[in-house]
Amino acid sequence: MESKENIEIHEGLSGIYIDISSICKVDGINGKLYYRGYPIQVLAERSSFEEVCYLLLYGRLPKKQELDDFSEKLKKERSITDQTKQIITSLGRKAQALDVLRTVMSSISAYDETPYSSEESKNIEKAIRIISKTATMAAAIGRIKKGEQILEPDQSLGHAENFLFMLTGKKPDKDAAKLIDVMFILHAEHSSNASTFATLVTCSTLADIYAGVTAGVAALKGPLHGGADEAALKMMIEIGQPENTEKYIEDALAGKKKIMGFGHRVYKTYDPRARILKSYLDIVKNKSTEDIKRLIDISLRAEKMMIEKLGQSHGIWPNVDFFSGPLYMYLGIEPEMFDTVFASSRTVGWCSHVIEYWKNNKLFRPLEEYQGPLDVEYVGIEERN
Amino acid sequence: MESKENIEIHEGLSGIYIDISSICKVDGINGKLYYRGYPIQVLAERSSFEEVCYLLLYGRLPKKQELDDFSEKLKKERSITDQTKQIITSLGRKAQALDVLRTVMSSISAYDETPYSSEESKNIEKAIRIISKTATMAAAIGRIKKGEQILEPDQSLGHAENFLFMLTGKKPDKDAAKLIDVMFILHAEHSSNASTFATLVTCSTLADIYAGVTAGVAALKGPLHGGADEAALKMMIEIGQPENTEKYIEDALAGKKKIMGFGHRVYKTYDPRARILKSYLDIVKNKSTEDIKRLIDISLRAEKMMIEKLGQSHGIWPNVDFFSGPLYMYLGIEPEMFDTVFASSRTVGWCSHVIEYWKNNKLFRPLEEYQGPLDVEYVGIEERN
Numbered sequence: 001m002e003s004k005e006n007i008e009i010h011e012g013l014s015g016i017y018i019d020i021s022s023i024c025k026v027d028g029i030n031g032k033l034y035y036r037g038y039p040i041q042v043l044a045e046r047s048s049f050e051e052v053c054y055l056l057l058y059g060r061l062p063k064k065q066e067l068d069d070f071s072e073k074l075k076k077e078r079s080i081t082d083q084t085k086q087i088i089t090s091l092g093r094k095a096q097a098l099d100v101l102r103t104v105m106s107s108i109s110a111y112d113e114t115p116y117s118s119e120e121s122k123n124i125e126k127a128i129r130i131i132s133k134t135a136t137m138a139a140a141i142g143r144i145k146k147g148e149q150i151l152e153p154d155q156s157l158g159h160a161e162n163f164l165f166m167l168t169g170k171k172p173d174k175d176a177a178k179l180i181d182v183m184f185i186l187h188a189e190h191s192s193n194a195s196t197f198a199t200l201v202t203c204s205t206l207a208d209i210y211a212g213v214t215a216g217v218a219a220l221k222g223p224l225h226g227g228a229d230e231a232a233l234k235m236m237i238e239i240g241q242p243e244n245t246e247k248y249i250e251d252a253l254a255g256k257k258k259i260m261g262f263g264h265r266v267y268k269t270y271d272p273r274a275r276i277l278k279s280y281l282d283i284v285k286n287k288s289t290e291d292i293k294r295l296i297d298i299s300l301r302a303e304k305m306m307i308e309k310l311g312q313s314h315g316i317w318p319n320v321d322f323f324s325g326p327l328y329m330y331l332g333i334e335p336e337m338f339d340t341v342f343a344s345s346r347t348v349g350w351c352s353h354v355i356e357y358w359k360n361n362k363l364f365r366p367l368e369e370y371q372g373p374l375d376v377e378y379v380g381i382e383e384r385n
Numbered sequence: 386m387e388s389k390e391n392i393e394i395h396e397g398l399s400g401i402y403i404d405i406s407s408i409c410k411v412d413g414i415n416g417k418l419y420y421r422g423y424p425i426q427v428l429a430e431r432s433s434f435e436e437v438c439y440l441l442l443y444g445r446l447p448k449k450q451e452l453d454d455f456s457e458k459l460k461k462e463r464s465i466t467d468q469t470k471q472i473i474t475s476l477g478r479k480a481q482a483l484d485v486l487r488t489v490m491s492s493i494s495a496y497d498e499t500p501y502s503s504e505e506s507k508n509i510e511k512a513i514r515i516i517s518k519t520a521t522m523a524a525a526i527g528r529i530k531k532g533e534q535i536l537e538p539d540q541s542l543g544h545a546e547n548f549l550f551m552l553t554g555k556k557p558d559k560d561a562a563k564l565i566d567v568m569f570i571l572h573a574e575h576s577s578n579a580s581t582f583a584t585l586v587t588c589s590t591l592a593d594i595y596a597g598v599t600a601g602v603a604a605l606k607g608p609l610h611g612g613a614d615e616a617a618l619k620m621m622i623e624i625g626q627p628e629n630t631e632k633y634i635e636d637a638l639a640g641k642k643k644i645m646g647f648g649h650r651v652y653k654t655y656d657p658r659a660r661i662l663k664s665y666l667d668i669v670k671n672k673s674t675e676d677i678k679r680l681i682d683i684s685l686r687a688e689k690m691m692i693e694k695l696g697q698s699h700g701i702w703p704n705v706d707f708f709s710g711p712l713y714m715y716l717g718i719e720p721e722m723f724d725t726v727f728a729s730s731r732t733v734g735w736c737s738h739v740i741e742y743w744k745n746n747k748l749f750r751p752l753e754e755y756q757g758p759l760d761v762e763y764v765g766i767e768e769r770n
Contacts, residue, residue, distance in 0.1 A: 009402050012589065012747035016401060017394050022757035037761035046763055063769050083475050087492075090468050095495030102599060103491040107472075110480030192753045198586045198600055204397065205579045205607025214487060215583055215600040222590020224748045265750050362397035363609045365650050368577045372407035376422035378431055384448050 007369050014265075018200075018364075023056060023352050024191045028266035031317075033273065035189055036060070044276045049160045049184040049345075050074060053131060056189055056352040057124055070128075071158075077132035078153040078162070080104075081111065084133075085140060085150055092144030098226070098339045102217040104137045105130075105343075109210035116208035120355055126209050127351035134213075134347050135159065138340040139166035145336065160184040163344065168332040175287070179280055180331055186273045186320060187342050189349030191266075195219040195226070199350040200357050201364045209354050216350040217343050226339040232261030233325025233335055236298045245301040253309060261322030262306055263315075273320035277327060278303075284330045295326040392754050399650075403585075403749075408441060408737050409576045413651035416702075418658065420574055421445070429661045434545045434569040434730075435459060438516060441574055441737040442509055455513075456543075462517035463538040463547070465489075466496065469518075470525060470535055477529030483611070483724045487602040489522045490515075494595035501593035505740055511594050512736035519598075519732050520544060523725040524551035530721065545569040548729065553717040560672070564665055565716055571658045571705060572727050574734030576651075580604035580611070584735040585742050586749045594739050601735040602728050611724040617646030618710025618720055621683045630686040638694060646707030647691055648700075658705035662712060663688075669715045680711040 010016050025034040033040040036055050043052055047061075050071045054062045062070060084104050091100045108130070109115040117123055140150040143166075151166045161177040163184075164170075172180065192200070198219035203212040220226035239248045252259060264271060281296050288296065303318050310316040328338055395401050410419040418425040421440050428437055432446075435456045439447040447455060469489050476485045493515070494500040502508055525535040528551075536551045546562040548569075549555075557565065577585070583604035588597040605611035624633045637644060649656060666681050673681065688703055695701035713723055 007402055009405060011404070013398075013401070013403065013749050013751035014747075016398070016751045017392055017754050018398065018751045019396070019753050020394060020756050021753040022755065024753075025755040025757070025759060034755075034759055037758035038763055039760060042763045046765075051766075061764070061766070061769060064766050067766065086475070087472060090471070091492060091495045095492070096500070099491065099494045099500070099595070102596065103488055106484065106488040106491050106599070106603075107476060107480070109484045110476045115481070115484070191755075192751055194586060194590045194749055197749055197751060198583055201579060201583045201586055202600065202604040203607070205604050205610035207604060207606035207610075210484070211487065211603040211606040214491070215587065215603040218491075218596040218600040218603070219587040219590050219592060221592035221596040222588070225590035225592075265748070362399075363650070364398050364579055364582055366398035366401045366403045366577050366582060368404050368406040368409075369402050370407065370410035370419075370576075371405050372410070373422035374410060374419055375424060378423055378427045379446070380431075381436075381446075381449050381452065384446060 009369065018192060018197075019357065021191065021353070021356060022059065023356060024189050024349070026191050026266050028264070028268050031267060031269040031272050033190075040186065040272055041276060044182045044185050047185065048158065049181050049188070050158065052185050052188055053348050056348050057127060057355065073128050074132045074159055075153075075155055077129045078136050078155075080133055080136050080140065084108065084137065088137065088140050088144055088150070092141055097141050097145060097336050098217065098221055098343065100141045101134070101138055101340050101343055102214060102221075105134065105217050106210070106214040108133060109208060112210070115210050116206065118358070123209055123351075123355050123358075127348075127355070130209065130213055130351060131347045132159070135163040135344045136166060138337070138344045139163055141340060142167045142334065142337045145334070164331060167337070170332070172331070175283060176331055179284065179327060182276065182280070183324070183327065183341065184345040186276060187345035189346070189352065192353070193225065194222070195346060196350055196353050200353055203354045203357065204361060204364045206361065209351060212354050213347055213350050216346065220339055220343050220346070226342050228260045228319070228321035229324040229328070230335045230338045232322050233295070233329070235260060236295050236302070236325065239298050239302070242294060242297040242301055245298050246305055249302055249305050259302075259306060262310070262318055264317075264319045267317065267319060268315040270317045271319040274318040274322055277320065277323040280327060281323060284327065288330055292326060292330050295329065299323055299326055394754065403577060403582075404742065406576070406738070406741060407444065408741060409574050409734070411576050411651050413649070413653050416652060416654040416657050418575070425571065425657050426661060429567045429570050432570065433543065434566050434573070435543065437570050437573055438733050441733050442512060442740065458513050459517045459544055460538075460540055462514045463521050463540075465518055465521050465525065469493065469522065473522065473525050473529055473535070477526055482526050482530060482721050483602065483606055483728065485526045486519070486523055486725050486728055487599060487606070490519065490602050491595070491599040493518060494593060497595070500595050501591065503743070508594055508736075508740050508743070512733075512740070515594065515598055515736060516732045517544070520548040520729045521551060523722070523729045524548055526725060527552045527719065527722045530719070549716060552722070555717070557716070560668060561716055564669065564712060567661065567665070568709070568712065568726065569730040571661060572730035574731070574737065577738070578610065579607070580731060581735055581738050585738055588739045588742065589746060589749045591746065594736060597739050598732055598735050601731065605724055605728050605731070611727050613645045613704070613706035614709035614713070615720045615723045617707050618680070618714070620645060621680050621687070621710060624683050624687070627679060627682040627686055630683050631690055634687055634690050634694075644687075644691060647695070647703055649704045652702065652704060653700040655702045656704040659703040659707055662705065662708040665712060666708060669712065673715055677711060677715050680714065684708055684711055
């Protein structure tokens with residue numbers, strides 16, 4: 001044991017490296033994000049969610065036939081059992097959407113006779129199952145929350161647009177299909193943040209991949225990780241009219257209120273994902289309802305002011321959560337569903353990390369410094385004061 | 386960013402301190418374990434599971450009235466909903482016991498209108514609910530696994546003996562009641578091991594305590610954390626006859642096979658919990674069936690030989706999991722249920738840690754070192770070779 005003098009507490013494990021990884025590079029200084037070496041902008045522009053899944057899981061882009069086969073496998077896994085639907089139906093109106101997703105996510109290991117495997121190829125199959133069914137489960141939760149019937153997947157649609165169809169009941173047009181696909185791509189992976197880390201801690205015990213992603217969904221629940229998009233949107237709704245924006249922000253900053261959707265533990269400049277989402281505001285604005293147009297205007301005015309006040313001077317810039325809200329609303333996704341969309345997409349990152357981590361697994365077992373008495377005398381209950 | 390030369394990878398976070406804690410001291414060198422400063426031996430001998438819960442949650446032993454009130458609150462939370470029973474019934478025969486427990490654990494946040502609270506007193510109420518219902522849920526899972534009816538709690542019994550009653554359908558005699566209570570005490574807490582750490586990572590996002598314990602159960606699934614008691618028992622059953630023990634161990638060691646229930650990341654001497662459990666072998670042996678007597682004899686012969694071969698020389702000693710199997714069997718607990726008993730008890734440790742950690746919360750967000758290419762050119766799918 002180290003002597004007490006030498007003990008350093010690494011709060012939040014800030015600055016501590018836990019592994020070498022070839023999945024994702026977050027360059028927080030230059031505002032760049034890479035999946036397997038590919039800049040996120042290029043993937044958002046030219047790739048598809050299915051292709052990005054393949055890239056993250058296998059480490060390289062697929063050839064045509066490989067992508068077709070992979071997409072087919074994802075499609076085959078879209079269905080969920082009556083039992084899963086029953087759990088969603090009975091918990092769906094009572095519990096929070098992400099809690100229901102966590103519960104059914106946990107339940108699907110029941111349909112795998114050998115939930116744990118040490119073989120990478122088998123774990124990729126399990127990952128495909130998880131990625132595919134999560135979207136179906138999330139959409140079903142959204143349906144039940146709205147008091148509507150659970151819809152079957154439309155096998156003519158891609159993964160993300162089928163999710164949107166199962167959730168809203170409407171086939172998205174070309175722009176909406178592209179936007180939901182981009183949102184899935186942007187949320188697919190972000191190195192060792194809290195939910196991915198919870199997944200890795202869980203799987204470092206050699207718990208199966210289902211256990212891991214359940215822990216991932218659990219960690220996403222917290223407002224310091226998931227949920228900032230919903231909070232940012234709530235603020236925009238509170239602001240109400242675009243012309244109120246500047247005064248609202250000014251008052252909030254004067255009152256030291258945190259503006260959600262700004263600032264990031266790693267990015268000290270503009271989050272590249274926020275930049276991509278911002279570019280979609282113009283595209284969708286013309287087709288939006290007046291309510292959503294207002295939200296878009298508010299978001300742009302708030303962003304401008306925040307950058308002036310806190311950008312260069314404090315390194316606080318928009319992150320991926322800031323513009324997500326108005327865009328989700330445009331797509332017909334209700335605020336209470338935002339974090340289930342995040343989870344549906346992030347399953348890819350969680351699974352990719354587990355598969356990589358198991359190549360050189362090491363149980364996570366950090367230490368705590370005990371501060372307190374030792375060998376306290378046990379006094380009988382009648383003699384306690 | 387640090388230069389690459391300076392980056393140190395902390396594999397498994399070995400030797401890394403994440404927090405100061407006053408809950409538990411594991412003295413791995415001297416083979417001592419303290420809960421809130423009280424030696425585990427004394428608590429096992431003189432305390433009760435209810436009192437240990439109070440001690441871990443509140444940081445001190447209760448007075449008579451406080452313990453009565455606390456025990457009453459635990460009793461009031463024993464019931465589970467028809468919906469929970471339905472999930473257990475439908476998943477129970479198909480899925481592994483711990484997977485079902487993880488699923489229903491996740492589901493119970495549905496019955497709390499405000500799952501997250503920043504108030505310690507409210508979180509203690511939630512912890513009481515979780516601790517109490519987990520035992521009921523685990524027992525119900527065991528009943529369904531055996532094809533038997535779920536039983537209602539017996540409110541005349543203490544927490545651990547009621548668990549045993551709900552699981553086996555028999556009221557335990559005095560010795561069995563004491564033994565199951567001791568097993569619950571010994572498994573209640575063990576500092577920042579993988580499941581507690583998964584709970585803390587999850588709750589560091591300010592996810593609610595239900596999300597945290599769900600991640601805890603998820604992490605317990607892995608054989609590097611939970612499950613070693615089951616594996617150790619399996620070995621004893623495989624050995625079959627006491628006189629085969631020495632040859633089996635010798636062959637296993639010659640074949641570099643890991644003997645489960647021996648060795649520990651922190652204890653480099655006899656695990657004090659194993660010592661306590663060993664002392665119960667004598668008490669129960671006389672009342673055991675011939676089958677269990679044989680298992681007890683095998684365990685004692687295996688322990689003797691392992692200590693001779695690997696104890697002093699290699700620092701590999703029995704841990705809490707080694708003697709648990711025969712004792713659980715004596716109590717009528719089937720091997721597939723062992724890790725659900727562990728989880729039922731460890732809920733106390735998980736909740737105590739969350740409540741402590743939130744006093745000075747810091748989001749866990751470690752780093753990975755990216756090793757791979759950057760700015761890879763995106764080649765259109767038709768041009769990929």
